[in-house]
Amino acid sequence: MPATATSKGERSAAELKAAALRVIARQGYLSTKIGDITAEAGKSAGIFYRYFTDKDDLLRSIADDFAAALRERVVEQSGEGHVLDGIDDIRRHVRAYWDIYCDHRAEMTAIYEASLVSAEFAAHWDGMRARHVTVWTAHVAEARRLAAPDVDARLTALAVVSMIERFCQVVAPPETEAEGDAAVEALTRLAAHGLLPPDPPR
Amino acid sequence: MPATATSKGERSAAELKAAALRVIARQGYLSTKIGDITAEAGKSAGIFYRYFTDKDDLLRSIADDFAAALRERVVEQSGEGHVLDGIDDIRRHVRAYWDIYCDHRAEMTAIYEASLVSAEFAAHWDGMRARHVTVWTAHVAEARRLAAPDVDARLTALAVVSMIERFCQVVAPPETEAEGDAAVEALTRLAAHGLLPPDPPR
Amino acid sequence: MPATATSKGERSAAELKAAALRVIARQGYLSTKIGDITAEAGKSAGIFYRYFTDKDDLLRSIADDFAAALRERVVEQSGEGHVLDGIDDIRRHVRAYWDIYCDHRAEMTAIYEASLVSAEFAAHWDGMRARHVTVWTAHVAEARRLAAPDVDARLTALAVVSMIERFCQVVAPPETEAEGDAAVEALTRLAAHGLLPPDPPR
Amino acid sequence: MPATATSKGERSAAELKAAALRVIARQGYLSTKIGDITAEAGKSAGIFYRYFTDKDDLLRSIADDFAAALRERVVEQSGEGHVLDGIDDIRRHVRAYWDIYCDHRAEMTAIYEASLVSAEFAAHWDGMRARHVTVWTAHVAEARRLAAPDVDARLTALAVVSMIERFCQVVAPPETEAEGDAAVEALTRLAAHGLLPPDPPR
DNA sequence: TATGAATGAGTATTCATTCAT
DNA sequence: AATGAATGAATACTCATTCAT
Numbered sequence: 001m002p003a004t005a006t007s008k009g010e011r012s013a014a015e016l017k018a019a020a021l022r023v024i025a026r027q028g029y030l031s032t033k034i035g036d037i038t039a040e041a042g043k044s045a046g047i048f049y050r051y052f053t054d055k056d057d058l059l060r061s062i063a064d065d066f067a068a069a070l071r072e073r074v075v076e077q078s079g080e081g082h083v084l085d086g087i088d089d090i091r092r093h094v095r096a097y098w099d100i101y102c103d104h105r106a107e108m109t110a111i112y113e114a115s116l117v118s119a120e121f122a123a124h125w126d127g128m129r130a131r132h133v134t135v136w137t138a139h140v141a142e143a144r145r146l147a148a149p150d151v152d153a154r155l156t157a158l159a160v161v162s163m164i165e166r167f168c169q170v171v172a173p174p175e176t177e178a179e180g181d182a183a184v185e186a187l188t189r190l191a192a193h194g195l196l197p198p199d200p201p202r
Numbered sequence: 203m204p205a206t207a208t209s210k211g212e213r214s215a216a217e218l219k220a221a222a223l224r225v226i227a228r229q230g231y232l233s234t235k236i237g238d239i240t241a242e243a244g245k246s247a248g249i250f251y252r253y254f255t256d257k258d259d260l261l262r263s264i265a266d267d268f269a270a271a272l273r274e275r276v277v278e279q280s281g282e283g284h285v286l287d288g289i290d291d292i293r294r295h296v297r298a299y300w301d302i303y304c305d306h307r308a309e310m311t312a313i314y315e316a317s318l319v320s321a322e323f324a325a326h327w328d329g330m331r332a333r334h335v336t337v338w339t340a341h342v343a344e345a346r347r348l349a350a351p352d353v354d355a356r357l358t359a360l361a362v363v364s365m366i367e368r369f370c371q372v373v374a375p376p377e378t379e380a381e382g383d384a385a386v387e388a389l390t391r392l393a394a395h396g397l398l399p400p401d402p403p404r
Numbered sequence: 405m406p407a408t409a410t411s412k413g414e415r416s417a418a419e420l421k422a423a424a425l426r427v428i429a430r431q432g433y434l435s436t437k438i439g440d441i442t443a444e445a446g447k448s449a450g451i452f453y454r455y456f457t458d459k460d461d462l463l464r465s466i467a468d469d470f471a472a473a474l475r476e477r478v479v480e481q482s483g484e485g486h487v488l489d490g491i492d493d494i495r496r497h498v499r500a501y502w503d504i505y506c507d508h509r510a511e512m513t514a515i516y517e518a519s520l521v522s523a524e525f526a527a528h529w530d531g532m533r534a535r536h537v538t539v540w541t542a543h544v545a546e547a548r549r550l551a552a553p554d555v556d557a558r559l560t561a562l563a564v565v566s567m568i569e570r571f572c573q574v575v576a577p578p579e580t581e582a583e584g585d586a587a588v589e590a591l592t593r594l595a596a597h598g599l600l601p602p603d604p605p606r
Numbered sequence: 607m608p609a610t611a612t613s614k615g616e617r618s619a620a621e622l623k624a625a626a627l628r629v630i631a632r633q634g635y636l637s638t639k640i641g642d643i644t645a646e647a648g649k650s651a652g653i654f655y656r657y658f659t660d661k662d663d664l665l666r667s668i669a670d671d672f673a674a675a676l677r678e679r680v681v682e683q684s685g686e687g688h689v690l691d692g693i694d695d696i697r698r699h700v701r702a703y704w705d706i707y708c709d710h711r712a713e714m715t716a717i718y719e720a721s722l723v724s725a726e727f728a729a730h731w732d733g734m735r736a737r738h739v740t741v742w743t744a745h746v747a748e749a750r751r752l753a754a755p756d757v758d759a760r761l762t763a764l765a766v767v768s769m770i771e772r773f774c775q776v777v778a779p780p781e782t783e784a785e786g787d788a789a790v791e792a793l794t795r796l797a798a799h800g801l802l803p804p805d806p807p808r
Numbered sequence: 809t810a811t812g813a814a815t816g817a818g819t820a821t822t823c824a825t826t827c828a829t
Numbered sequence: 830a831a832t833g834a835a836t837g838a839a840t841a842c843t844c845a846t847t848c849a850t
Contacts, residue, residue, distance in 0.1 A: 167361050
């Protein structure tokens with residue numbers, strides 16, 4: 001056998017995952033039955049269990065792929081400055097999450113929906129959010145010139161993360177690129193300056 | 203007969219609803235089976251169907267009760283100023299949602315979870331959010347001195363609403379009252395001024 | 405207490421029976437639930453079981469009433485000739501069954517439908533038919549100048565009875581009296597002379 | 607693979623139908639539960655729903671098979687004369703229905719019983735009877751030398767059809783062939799000449 | 809590796825019947 | 830006598846999972 005990097009089995013598993021993501025994008029994770037996935041993949045129902053022990057196992061695998069994809073992105077972006085010292089940095093962070101959400105809507109939908117019903121995926125989603133919050137907590141502390149993050153900084157970071165998370169769930173992906181830009185801009189401005197006009201200098 | 207004119211049937215229906223809310227608070231709506239509810243109420247399974255045609259019907263009834271409770275709150279609060287001209291007004295709005303969420307966590311959880319799986323409740327939740335967004339859109343337009351709300355004001359409002367909605371889901375209800383205050387304060391400050399310090403006067 | 409021939413209890417039982425007959429006339433016996441009957445009677449569900457042990461018991465009672473009504477009719481008609489020696493006698497018999505069917509459609513429907521599902525009522529209906537067949541068997545034998553009914557006479561009688569029985573189920577009760585007369589006439593002529601014209605005399 | 611190209615699935619569906627017919631022949635359609643059928647087929651309950659959505663769907667399928675079988679018979683018999691000009695033609699028609707009834711007792715029982723409880727099958731049975739009545743109406747008109755069938759011809763035809771229908775329900779299938787012949791003969795003679803002896807030639 | 813028929817456990821639902829009031 | 834809430838057994842139906850081919 002030649003050095004086909006992907007054996008037939010690996011390809012089948014990948015096809016099932018791809019099919020699953022298509023179905024999930026269409027009807028959500030909770031409403032998706034195993035049979036929907038195999039049908040979408042044009043395969044028989046039984047085959048699912050050769051590659052996955054159950055629906056959670058499939059999702060675990062999808063989540064792993066997703067995590068790997070994220071790691072690659074981060075690597076790509078490394079080298080950029082880490083210091084949040086202005087609205088541009090906020091925009092960059094917002095945009096990063098937004099782009100990820102647009103590109104991996106199905107994966108995130110799946111993990112999120114599963115988190116409502118399964119302790120395991122609740123922990124998974126919480127973990128992702130916690131990392132996100134940690135990043136933002138540092139930024140908040142920085143912006144506030146705190147020596148170390150306090151409870152309040154963490155709460156504020158959680159608010160930012162909540163905003164981004166839900167906003168993306170509701171809005172992404174946009175119809176046009178312009179819409180996407182507007183969405184990112186709205187988030188960015190709000191996160192940066194809030195709703196109220198700056199106090200007028202005396 | 204005591205002054206409570208509620209018939210035994212009405213009381214039973216109410217007991218089932220109360221039991222349902224307790225179970226939902228514990229395990230979520232989607233994971234709750236009819237049998238869980240009747241067991242929690244200490245009744246036999248069949249009785250459920252004397253009062254509700256199915257789980258969705260129960261939720262519809264719960265949602266109606268919830269809507270009525272909301273209307274009462276709004277009436278109580280009427281008389282207060284409607285103009286958003288400072289951080290205090292933002293705080294008041296945030297606090298209102300926060301309090302509702304703390305007091306009606308199970309109801310909101312149920313409707314929200316159902317919205318992921320049922321078109322009917324998706325519409326219900328979207329409607330609630332849309333009303334919320336409309337209110338905030340007006341406020342944003344005001345704060346920005348806009349003659350009329352523009353697309354961007356609406357996006358910003360959606361960001362605010364997303365933040366509050368998701369933040370409450372993650373945090374509420376708090377262990378102590380102080381925690382609640384801190385949460386509300388964090389949301390308020392972020393919504394009002396954002397993360398960045400005001401531009402220093404030259 | 406005055407000499408009210410019917411106590412309140414007896415009246416309630418009668419009301420339930422009357423209600424049952426109305427419902428059965430409307431939707432058939434098999435589709436009728438206990439609750440339909442008590443609702444029709446404007447009573448609560450539980451009361452049914454004070455007067456009847458179950459649906460079969462009710463039907464038994466209805467069947468008894470019906471049998472009594474039949475007996476009265478027969479008494480009224482006694483005195484008329486019993487000999488079948490012409491089409492008029494056939495007509496009289498047909499008409500009698502037809503009238504009974506029109507007047508007691510619900511009762512007969514109930515017993516008949518029950519006979520498809522319950523051995524007891526199958527026996528009941530078969531018994532009624534058997535008596536009917538016996539009468540007609542005698543007539544057939546007479547018409548054929550047989551000393552004693554033979555197998556064939558019994559089969560022919562069964563054919564006549566089947567015809568009347570089923571025809572009434574399908575047609576009765578008629579909209580107008582004229583329709584009823586036509587129906588009876590059609591049955592009578594067929595039973596008397598059959599479809600074919602008499603052999604022409606040589 | 608043998609010459610029978612029927613897939614395993616088709617065979618299973620057929621087995622379920624066959625099992626259903628056996629059970630129905632034994633206990634009637636209305637008393638038959640899904641579980642009775644799968645048990646009779648030696649299968650688990652769930653399998654039923656791979657092939658049929660519910661009991662009505664099964665019956666629909668059975669009715670279709672039955673209709674197809676009838677159509678084949680009719681084709682076989684075509685070529686025979688269509689004119690009713692004597693007792694032999696009557697006998698032929700009677701015999702045809704009788705044979706069908708004997709061969710397809712379960713099917714007809716099922717559709718008939720369902721017709722008492724379901725509008726759909728009531729329409730189905732009525733349709734079958736209506737076609738039957740139409741055929742006989744033409745014959746009656748012919749025998750009576752009518753230019754066109756009148757109301758009375760139709761009523762008479764309905765009487766004939768009623769007779770055959772109910773008679774078969776009660777008697778078929780016979781124990782021996784001779785009994786069957788006698789049954790057909792009794793129906794035929796009654797339909798042809800009625801009960802009364804022909805008027806004696808003067 | 810793939811198929812798709814079969815299984816069985818879990819859940820929903822109905823309704824005759826009982827029972828406290 | 831009457832009410833109507835409550836029970837529980839019977840039954841329907843779904844779907845993840847297994848298994849023979």
